[in-house]
Amino acid sequence: xxxxxxxxxxxxxxxxxxxxxxxxxxxxxxxxxxxxxxxxxxxxxxxxxxxxxxxxxxxxxxxxxxxxxxxxxxxxxxx
Amino acid sequence: xxxxxxxxxxxxxxxxxxxxxxxxxxxxxxxxxxxxxxxxxxxxxxxxxxxxxxxxxxxxxxxxxxxxxxxxxxxxxxxxxxxxxxxxxxxxxxxxxxxxxxxxxxxxxxxxxxxxxxxxxxxxxxxxxxxxxxxxxxxxxxxxxxxxxxxxxxxxxxxxxxxxxxxxxxxxxxxxxxxxxxxxxxxxxxxxxxxxxxxxxxxxxxxxxxxxxxxxxxxxxxxxxxxxxxxxxxxxxxxxxxxxxxxxxxxxxxxxxxxxxxxxxxxxxxxxxxxxxxxxxxxxxxxxxxxxxxxxxxxxxxxxxxxxxxxxxxxxxxxxxxxxxxxxxxxxxxxxxxxxxxxxxxxxxxxxxxxxxxxxxxxxxxxxxxxxxxxxxxxxxxxxxxxxxxxxxxxxxxxxxxxxxxxxxxxxxxxxxxxxxxxxxxxxxxxxxxxxxxxxxxxxxxxxxxxxxxxxxxxxxxxxxxxxxxxxxxxxxxxxxxxxxxxxxxxxxxxxxxxxxxxxxxxxxxxxxxxxxxxxxxxxxxxxxxxxxxxxxxxxxxxxxxxxxxxxxxxxxxxxxxxxxxxxxxxxxxxxxxxxxxxxxxxxxxxxxxxxxxxxxxxxxxxxxxxxxxxxxxxxxxxxxxxxxxxxxxxxxxxxxxxxxxxxxxxxxxxxxxxxxxxxxxxxx
Numbered sequence: 001x002x003x004x005x006x007x008x009x010x011x012x013x014x015x016x017x018x019x020x021x022x023x024x025x026x027x028x029x030x031x032x033x034x035x036x037x038x039x040x041x042x043x044x045x046x047x048x049x050x051x052x053x054x055x056x057x058x059x060x061x062x063x064x065x066x067x068x069x070x071x072x073x074x075x076x077x078x079x
Numbered sequence: 080x081x082x083x084x085x086x087x088x089x090x091x092x093x094x095x096x097x098x099x100x101x102x103x104x105x106x107x108x109x110x111x112x113x114x115x116x117x118x119x120x121x122x123x124x125x126x127x128x129x130x131x132x133x134x135x136x137x138x139x140x141x142x143x144x145x146x147x148x149x150x151x152x153x154x155x156x157x158x159x160x161x162x163x164x165x166x167x168x169x170x171x172x173x174x175x176x177x178x179x180x181x182x183x184x185x186x187x188x189x190x191x192x193x194x195x196x197x198x199x200x201x202x203x204x205x206x207x208x209x210x211x212x213x214x215x216x217x218x219x220x221x222x223x224x225x226x227x228x229x230x231x232x233x234x235x236x237x238x239x240x241x242x243x244x245x246x247x248x249x250x251x252x253x254x255x256x257x258x259x260x261x262x263x264x265x266x267x268x269x270x271x272x273x274x275x276x277x278x279x280x281x282x283x284x285x286x287x288x289x290x291x292x293x294x295x296x297x298x299x300x301x302x303x304x305x306x307x308x309x310x311x312x313x314x315x316x317x318x319x320x321x322x323x324x325x326x327x328x329x330x331x332x333x334x335x336x337x338x339x340x341x342x343x344x345x346x347x348x349x350x351x352x353x354x355x356x357x358x359x360x361x362x363x364x365x366x367x368x369x370x371x372x373x374x375x376x377x378x379x380x381x382x383x384x385x386x387x388x389x390x391x392x393x394x395x396x397x398x399x400x401x402x403x404x405x406x407x408x409x410x411x412x413x414x415x416x417x418x419x420x421x422x423x424x425x426x427x428x429x430x431x432x433x434x435x436x437x438x439x440x441x442x443x444x445x446x447x448x449x450x451x452x453x454x455x456x457x458x459x460x461x462x463x464x465x466x467x468x469x470x471x472x473x474x475x476x477x478x479x480x481x482x483x484x485x486x487x488x489x490x491x492x493x494x495x496x497x498x499x500x501x502x503x504x505x506x507x508x509x510x511x512x513x514x515x516x517x518x519x520x521x522x523x524x525x526x527x528x529x530x531x532x533x534x535x536x537x538x539x540x541x542x543x544x545x546x547x548x549x550x551x552x553x554x555x556x557x558x559x560x561x562x563x564x565x566x567x568x569x570x571x572x573x574x575x576x577x578x579x580x581x582x583x584x585x586x587x588x589x590x591x592x593x594x595x596x597x598x599x600x601x602x603x604x605x606x607x608x609x610x611x612x613x614x615x616x617x618x619x620x621x622x623x624x625x626x627x628x629x630x631x632x633x634x635x636x637x638x639x640x641x642x643x644x645x646x647x648x649x650x651x652x653x654x655x656x657x658x659x660x661x662x663x664x665x666x667x668x669x670x671x672x673x674x675x676x677x678x679x680x681x682x683x684x685x686x687x688x689x690x691x692x693x694x695x696x697x698x699x700x701x702x703x704x705x706x707x708x709x710x711x712x713x714x715x716x717x718x719x720x721x722x723x724x725x726x727x728x729x730x731x732x733x734x735x736x737x738x739x740x741x742x743x744x745x746x747x748x
Binding site: 025027028030031032033034035036046047048049050051052053054056060061062063064065066067070 | 199
């Protein structure tokens with residue numbers, strides 16, 4: 001297993017397994033959980049948004065957009 | 080009578096199925112949060128009622144639309160549940176299914192989007208799922224109606240079907256569940272006690288609130304504390320709520336391994352390729368703006384106006400002369416004649432000629448909704464919205480507001496944070512709705528013939544710009560809150576079906592026609608009567624009518640804005656009922672048989688600068704009566720409702736003042 005890194009440092013198109021989700025608004029954390037994004041799930045980076053805007057990630061075939069600053073709080077290990 | 084409820088994750092096709100199963104039609108779209116309140120319809124085979132609930136991921140709500148489902152399950156006792164499950168997203172959908180199976184009423188699983196799942200190489204085995212869960216599982220393609228007849232026939236037997244025997248073993252938590260069940264035993268009228276106990280342990284706020292007065296909450300707290308200590312002792316460092324989730328997830332994993340094969344799963348090729356362009360970090364926003372510009376080009380220059388001219392010719396030609404002839408033949412009095420021709424035909428007909436523009440606008444909005452582009456727009460707009468204190472999701476109600484502000488205010492319910500929701504609600508009236516379109520079309524047609532689409536677009540841009548500006552001001556001074564959050568699901572793109580586009584357009588446009596037949600008709604009669612009568616009696620000269628007197632009171636106030644005439648004053652006053660009435664009133668006042676005549680009159684009464692100032696004023700000056708009603712309902716506050724009118728009037732006055740006085744300084748007229 002490779003060294004942990006944050007979601008946004010993943011190369012677009014590569015996947016990683018979520019290792020920890022740090023500081024995050026509880027509503028957002030719950031919503032991510034609902035969508036299957038939680039510790040242990042496999043996510044991949046799809047696209048960076050406009051002007052430091054939201055990033056698109058994929059988890060279980062579901063595309064989700066979240067803000068860059070929150071994506072930075074998601075720690076993954078590249079698989 | 081039997082009643083059945085449709086429950087499932089957002090954007091899984093519940094409403095599509097609802098429309099196939101019942102005799103009614105509700106609004107469908109391709110983003111999460113289309114349905115924000117429960118809708119009731121009669122089943123086609125007369126077997127009872129079907130309730131369409133807003134989409135939820137879990138019975139534990141985060142936003143206001145989501146609490147509807149938990150509340151429904153707590154308060155009503157449906158004969159059976161239909162749980163719609165997206166086969167291409169089985170895992171996250173099953174998280175809700177587990178909670179519904181525990182509810183203890185007969186239930187069937189509608190396995191929807193089988194076609195989507197297959198095309199992505201995900202194979203779900205309905206028989207295996209049925210065997211493991213012990214409840215009927217029916218494969219569906221709700222968009223085409225495939226599988227719906229099977230559901231309909233199964234619903235007939237559902238009320239007498241056996242209760243599901245679904246029971247998950249929560250291990251260490253079982254003793255806490257049993258203790259809470261014992262507390263619930265004496266309370267009448269509750270759903271299955273095990274389900275209530277589990278929801279209580281998961282801290283579901285809706286269930287907690289419902290039992291607040293009947294249940295000893297301190298006892299519950301003690302049980303939770305004891306349960307959590309037991310968990311710690313067993314070596315699990317989690318809360319009971321997390322533990323319950325973990326047990327469920329473990330079960331779902333096993334289910335999916337047994338009933339689903341995703342070994343040949345393919346990525347969303349088309350969606351990803353489209354997203355690479357449409358949400359491109361540099362080109363995404365310009366493409367969206369270009370798209371908006373095309374929207375106005377099509378609505379006005381290319382298709383809408385030519386069709387509108389044809390319709391105008393028809394109304395002012397054959398229809399008017401037909402009515403005239405009929406009235407003459409019937410020997411109608413001069414009064415009746417004037418009422419019908421100068422009042423109703425002028426007032427209602429003057430608005431009806433804009434049907435083409437309005438329906439084309441609705442068609443394009445339906446296309447955005449059905450295709451999946453809506454969610455992408457919120458993604459593109461998030462940075463901008465965050466800068467002014469909101470989040471990208473608020474842009475969805477804004478776009479709906481271009482059609483009509485009333486459903487837009489309702490759609491704000493799916494925004495998670497209460498402050499963001501209120502802020503969005505207050506700003507929606509600045510979105511230029513289709514009712515304002517006739518006013519622009521009329522004035523732009525007279526004064527800005529060669530740049531119609533551009534001038535109309537400028538009104539929409541002015542509305543959005545003002546919304547963003549005020550959003551910044553309101554969020555800084557009035558509604559301070561924690562930082563907004565943003566998360567949006569991006570559904571796969573799909574090509575909207577012609578049938579559903581037509582239906583969506585018609586459903587939105589119907590409201591416009593209904594309004595023409597009620598409010599605008601009534602308003603026109605009233606306005607004509609006021610213009611026909613005055614202190615001097617009936618049949619007075621228009622300038623001495625009550626209408627002129629009332630509008631005259633406003634005129635001095637409006638003079639600095641460039642339209643200080645009683646005609647403008649009374650049009651604006653009556654326009655509060657519905658903004659189309661501004662045009663109806665002008666038609667009646669200027670007493671003309673068709674659009675061309677009205678345009679001629681208006682060209683005499685306004686200069687281009689005054690016209691532009693007037694258009695901006697109509698855009699901003701107040702939400703219409705129906706919007707005020709829905710703002711009151713959604714905000715449950717008269718104070719905020721009054722505020723939404725008050726700030727709009729002040730803003731409209733300031734902006735028109737700047738436009739007119741500024742324009743004069745620059746030497747325009």
